[in-house]
Amino acid sequence: MVLRYLHFYAPRGLRVARAQGQYIWDLEGRRYLDAHTGHGVAFLGHRHPRIVEALREALDTVMVAPPGMAGPWLEEMLEALTPLLPGRMEYVTLLNSGAEAVELALKIARRVTGRRGIVYFTGSFHGRTMGALSVTSSNPLYRKGYEPLIPGTRRARFNHPEDLDKAIGEDTAAAIVEPIQGEGGVNPATPEFMKELRRRCDEAGCLLVVDEVQTGFGRTGRVWAHEHYGVEPDILAAGKAIGGGFPVSMVAVPGWVAEKLPPGFHGSTYGGNPMAMKAVAAASRVLVEERVPEQAAEKGARLRGILEEMLEGARVVRRVKGMGLMIGVELRLRPDPVLRCLQEEKAILALKAGSTVVRLLPPYLLAGKDVEALARGVADCVLRLQGG
Numbered sequence: 001m002v003l004r005y006l007h008f009y010a011p012r013g014l015r016v017a018r019a020q021g022q023y024i025w026d027l028e029g030r031r032y033l034d035a036h037t038g039h040g041v042a043f044l045g046h047r048h049p050r051i052v053e054a055l056r057e058a059l060d061t062v063m064v065a066p067p068g069m070a071g072p073w074l075e076e077m078l079e080a081l082t083p084l085l086p087g088r089m090e091y092v093t094l095l096n097s098g099a100e101a102v103e104l105a106l107k108i109a110r111r112v113t114g115r116r117g118i119v120y121f122t123g124s125f126h127g128r129t130m131g132a133l134s135v136t137s138s139n140p141l142y143r144k145g146y147e148p149l150i151p152g153t154r155r156a157r158f159n160h161p162e163d164l165d166k167a168i169g170e171d172t173a174a175a176i177v178e179p180i181q182g183e184g185g186v187n188p189a190t191p192e193f194m195k196e197l198r199r200r201c202d203e204a205g206c207l208l209v210v211d212e213v214q215t216g217f218g219r220t221g222r223v224w225a226h227e228h229y230g231v232e233p234d235i236l237a238a239g240k241a242i243g244g245g246f247p248v249s250m251v252a253v254p255g256w257v258a259e260k261l262p263p264g265f266h267g268s269t270y271g272g273n274p275m276a277m278k279a280v281a282a283a284s285r286v287l288v289e290e291r292v293p294e295q296a297a298e299k300g301a302r303l304r305g306i307l308e309e310m311l312e313g314a315r316v317v318r319r320v321k322g323m324g325l326m327i328g329v330e331l332r333l334r335p336d337p338v339l340r341c342l343q344e345e346k347a348i349l350a351l352k353a354g355s356t357v358v359r360l361l362p363p364y365l366l367a368g369k370d371v372e373a374l375a376r377g378v379a380d381c382v383l384r385l386q387g388g
């Protein structure tokens, strides 16, 4: 019998040999500019020296320690994270994936409020586990065949503040939102929507869960995308970029939430392991010292500016959208040929979002020439689609 791998994703026709900074090399030695970064994970660049150093330190000292027996790496991480977390967040815990962070956020909301309702939005993506999937609606195929999912969820329209009074009520434990929907198509929330969501949650006594698994850690030009809106979460979920490439996720809550959680209310074998904590500490220091959010804002604006200029008037383009280095080019057609053209002809890796969007999630350390190559490559491949 030949053992084969059960793939969840369609193969991209590329075999990776190694990666460094903003580049990936395939087995033939061809170099690609990486605007995929493993769905945004390698936002600090591949193998950032500070992350490699931190992980090496861990490998040389400790790889495994039970969650109740943390060493100095715990304090080190808390200290590095403190300046990055929103003011009211006094507690943080680590898990292993974005979906797990969302699961915990939903569990906390139910536990703390004693209510069961969870409101989520059209176009949302929060992960593929049963709980996270129950509040995901970006693609009906993700849910197909898995129902019944968890009861008590209710879907409302994204960016329709007028619907929130009705959608959120006395039985609502939480509303969960992405400030910019990633998987669903790079759709930024409107300021009115975020403000009304915060107001309605306060009024109805439900917790606002902000899922920053994709938008967080500097990508949008602020440490957290919710900062653009002046709206603070009650529960913050993060993942992807926070470990500088190491698989780890995080949930942060204010003191008044943490106080209502008894010992043993959740558990995770790998959650908060020494490797993950060292990685998060190192990534946090890099974010501050290298002014990562500021660089993402500057380079994102430049990338977007060139793209908009080159694509102006293009019939196949609906709009260019996003914030910082989270950019979507929304087309009137499927984006697959553009992604193929980018990979094969321009040696650029990008990804899809929704059914019509080319999504760019490059690392913050792009050089000026990378920004130009990326913009030109995308514009060329998009324009080719319309035969222009």
Ligand SMILES: *Cc1c(COP(=O)(O)O)cnc(C)c1O
Residues within 6 Å of the ligand: 039, 096, 097, 098, 099, 100, 102, 125, 126, 127, 128, 178, 182, 183, 211, 212, 213, 214, 215, 239, 240
């Ligand atoms: C990727 C993503 C998740 C799920 O993260 P996994 O690590 O794949 O479980 C959840 N929420 C958002 C917004 C994401 O982009």
